[in-house]
Amino acid sequence: MSGSLWDLGTKPPSISIVNQGCESPDVPIKGLTSEMKLAVPWGHIAAKLWGSQQGPPVLCLHGWLDNANSFDRLIPLLPKDFHYVAMDFGGHGLSSHYSPGLPYYQQNFVIEVQRVVAALKWNRFSIMGHSFGGIVGGMYSCTFPEMVDKLILLDTLPCALDYKESENLLTYKRRMIEHMLQIEASQKPQRVLSPEEMLQGFLKNNSHVGEECARLLLQRGTTQVATGLVLSRDRRISLPEHSIDFVSRDLLVHFIRKLQAHVLLIKAMQGFYNVRRENDADKEALNLVKDILKSVLKEWFQYTEVPGNHYVHMNQPQRVAGIIGSFLKSGTLNQL
Known part of the structure; x- marks a missing residue:
């Protein structure tokens, strides 16, 4: 836009x-x-x-x-x-x-x-x-x-x-640049998960978040596609x-x-x-x-x-x- x-x-x-x-x-x-x-x-x-x-x-x-x-x-x-x-x-x-x-x-x-x-x-x-x-x-x-x-x-x-x-x-800055360029060059599609798989993966990676709160964050942080859910955040964020x-x-x-x-x-x-x-x-x-x-x-x-x-x-x-x-x-x- x-x-x-x-x-x-x-x-x-x-x-x-x-x-x-x-x-x-x-x-x-x-x-x-x-x-x-x-x-x-x-x-x-x-x-x-x-x-x-x-x-x-x-x-x-x-x-x-x-x-x-x-x-x-x-x-x-x-x-x-x-x-x-x-x-x-x-x-x-x-x-x-x-x-x-x-x-x-x-x-x-x-x-x-x-x-x-x-x-x-x-x-x-x-x-x-x-x-x-x-x-x-x-x-x-x-x-x-x-x-x-x-x-x-x-x-x-x-x-x-x-x-x-x-x-x-300087290591942080380098890794940020390398990560961004790698993601931009990648043709790998977003991983599609079922709602339950998405929830369990989120809870595994975010131990401080309870299930109800995880559902809240995923409600706004995922996108529905034909076969399930994908994370909507930009993959370049490291x-x-x-x-x-x-x-x-x-x-x-x-x-x-x-x-x-x-x-x-x-x-x-x-x-x-x-x-x-x-x-x-x-x-x-x-x-x-x-x-x-x-x-x-x-x-x-x-x-x-x-x-x-x-x-x-x-x-x-x-x-x-x-x-x-x-x-x-x-x-x-x-x-x-």
Whole structure:
């Protein structure tokens, strides 16, 4: 699709609202008001909308290889007087895949956020991000600090700290390039699975996701074909560390000082501590980032831990909903 979206400030972007008042027949979604498609140069960005568009806006950003359904069980438990928009990143969910040759780098997703925000004509809003979505939301909040009022981080950090990763960074970049070129050159068709095979494979590869939540993510993350289901995400997307922009400690401090947002970090006690799972027992990076946030933001930073794993916002949304709701409604925060 030829894009209309940018030319910012000259030609207004194309936004289509579909399925007004929609409810999924398979998994009912309380309070969902509509689905949105936003035209971009490579196709469209898809999003789900909850609540009145007159309410304070909250942009919800999902994790790596997830999609907007990541927030289906949480948003109905949050304050009703806010306007929630959960977008699918490019190559994920119902959003278009990037054009051939264009890689999936973290900065591209930050640009996607700005595209959505500009199209919706938001001047100031809050961000709620899970996992990789929190890293994208954090980088956006540091890059466009005047735009973000509150930043909610669900088992994630605002930036990926270059902590013991320096020697790996070029390897990550090389593997990302090699993977993308290999997939683009491959003529291998998408693997078609039955719904049950797809579900069991997903659960095997995503141990932190319960069956009900897996069905939710697959509902938006698969495409029906004649003989079964195929994953709809772009196969060029490789491991998250291959696309993340790691930053040094000094850069992290510099970025955090740019923030004009109140920050809530909710850490799942059985969640992930490192983007590379083989280092997941090492909590030093989390503690260092937490100390920097506390030192720089002072009373603007709130940290809390909850029982649960990396998908606690889906598996047990009631454990985080009250904390998030109070944060969204609060003025000046008191440090925990």
